[in-house]
Amino acid sequence: MTANASPASQAPAIPKRWSRYKHPESLYSYAGWLIAFSVVVFSIEYLNIPLDRLFGMFGRMGEVIAQRYYPADIDYIMDRDYLGYVIETIQMAYLGALFGLLITIPLAWFAAYNMTPSKLFVYPGARVFSMSCRAVHETIWAILFVSILGYGMLPGVLALTLFSAGFAAKLFAEEIEAIDMGQVEAMRATGANLFQVMVFGVFPQVRVAFTGIAIYTWDVAFRAATVVGFFGAGGMGWYLKRSVLQIETERVAAIILSIIVLVLISELLSAWARNTVMKMK
Amino acid sequence: MDNATGLHVMDMRTDEILARRTRRQRKTALVGVILLGLVIWSVDVTVVQDTDWERIGSLGEVMEAASQFAGIDFSLFPSLIGPTLETLLIACLGTAMGAVLCVPATWFGAMNITPFAPITYPIARLMMTLSRSVHEIVWALFFVAVFGLGAMAGVFAIAMRSIGFIAKLSAEAIEDIDPGPVEAMRATGANTFQVMLYAILPQVLPQVIGTVIFEWEINIRRSAVLGLVGAGGLGLVFFRQMNTFNFHGVTSVIIAILAIIFLGEAISHAIRRRMI
Secondary structure (H helix, E strand, O other): OHHHHHHHHHOOOOOOOOOOOOHHHHHHHHHHHHHHHHHHHHHHHHOOOOHHHHHHHHHHHHHHHHHHHOOOOHHHHOOHHHHHHHHHHHHHHHHHHHHHHHHHHHHHHHHOOOOOOOOOOHHHHHHHHHHHHHHOOHHHHHHHHHHHHOOOHHHHHHHHHHHHHHHHHHHHHHHHHOOOHHHHHHHHHOOOOHHHHHHHHHHHHHHHHHHHHHHHHHHHHHHHHHHHHHHOOOOHHHHHHHHHHOOOHHHHHHHHHHHHHHHHHHHHHHHHHHHHHHHHO | OHHHHHHHHHHHHHHHHHHHHHHHHHHHHHHHHHHHHHHHHHHHHHHHHOOOHHHHOOHHHHHHHHHOOOOOOHHHHHHHHHHHHHHHHHHHHHHHHHHHHHHHHHHHHOOOOOOOHHHHHHHHHHHHHHHHHOOHHHHHHHHHHHHOOOHHHHHHHHHHHHHHHHHHHHHHHHHOOOHHHHHHHHHOOOOHHHHHHHHHHHHHHHHHHHHHHHHHHHHHHHHOOHHHHOOOOHHHHHHHHHHOOOHHHHHHHHHHHHHHHHHHHHHHHHHHHHHO
């Protein structure tokens, strides 16, 4: 009798009618959408966004572009002086990314949960440090370093260093956390110390990924480098600031155009370099 | 005989492999030398020539300048609540607007659903790159010129900056979908709009929402600085504290920025983990 009853009681209850909406999941998703929409409505209310004048403003946007920004002053950016600043910007991005990556290697090691020397002390410390580097915007770093070290390219390089370190450390730590632990275990079993495990067990596995991340970091650092000068840290941002303050809008348009072109070139270069590196694997 | 030729072939291969390895090593060494040269040149220009070492002074003086920031102006915190909320809401609204505005770019930018690939695909790619390549400060400068000072310029700057990232990842998600449901819907005579709504959207929605939340997290960080160029939020307070040399107040503002960023990161992490 018991043998007869048990299969029947274990059989899953067949729902009477099929429904597109399953009870708890649909509730969560509707609640999520409701919260999202109410946040949007509250933001519009709190920030005093004039919805009624919004579409008129798009017309005004076109007007502003056509009247003030339209014939971009290309001659201004073809100046030798400006090209010098462009080279400065590239150097700043290059150095910032490089120093940042040098910091990243130990930082990512400490911030990768599977490889960190101490999960209790070093791991949270490294995580908080890399998170803070990432959380504070590069322009704020630039302002702080300018106020400590004065105008020039050094504060720009330092700001970009911290920015790149925070950016690359996260990606690189994730890469280290995804490695195959077999080789690490094998090395540990033979009595290798922390350094040896890192150099011979972990690094060969993440080498290619690290090169890709390094190139990407340079690309992102260049994008950031175009504006740190706006707050006094050298490079073409300073030109931008000067033109903005002088309300030379046609020059501003030309500078923005040059930034777009340079970023496009750097993006293409970085995509090409990353593809090459991936193929070499 | 067979054995001998086999050995000969192997010898040739070994030679070739060795030669290739030498070539590769030379190439690596060359790249290394070029990179090192670039480093030395850049360090020389930026750090040695361009820096005003007299102004910086000794290490002690640098530490003294840095220690001005060591300290928190607690009296500032009550007046920071409003700008902090404003920063958070600029990020929310900007992300929402970016998510809405990125729909056409996503549609045109996904190779498998773009209406007319030779023209619309490059247009969409250009839009994405334009949006991502212009820094948020530059977008904010432009929108402050258009809309005047205030939060609205910040919202638009954030939205414009978000379009590229969301559209790119969403378009990639659409390119990876299972074409079965699309074909099935087409076979029953559904039009393009119906196919998108019922066959494509359900497949990519979780991924797109994940991307939007991730972008929101980044946007909090961005909206905290837009005030530096007049677009409202904490950046404006930061700018004022800096200009009045209230360095302890600057530290307070940075703490407020860090607080909302950590909050955003925690929320985004929790939501994305639940969804996946």
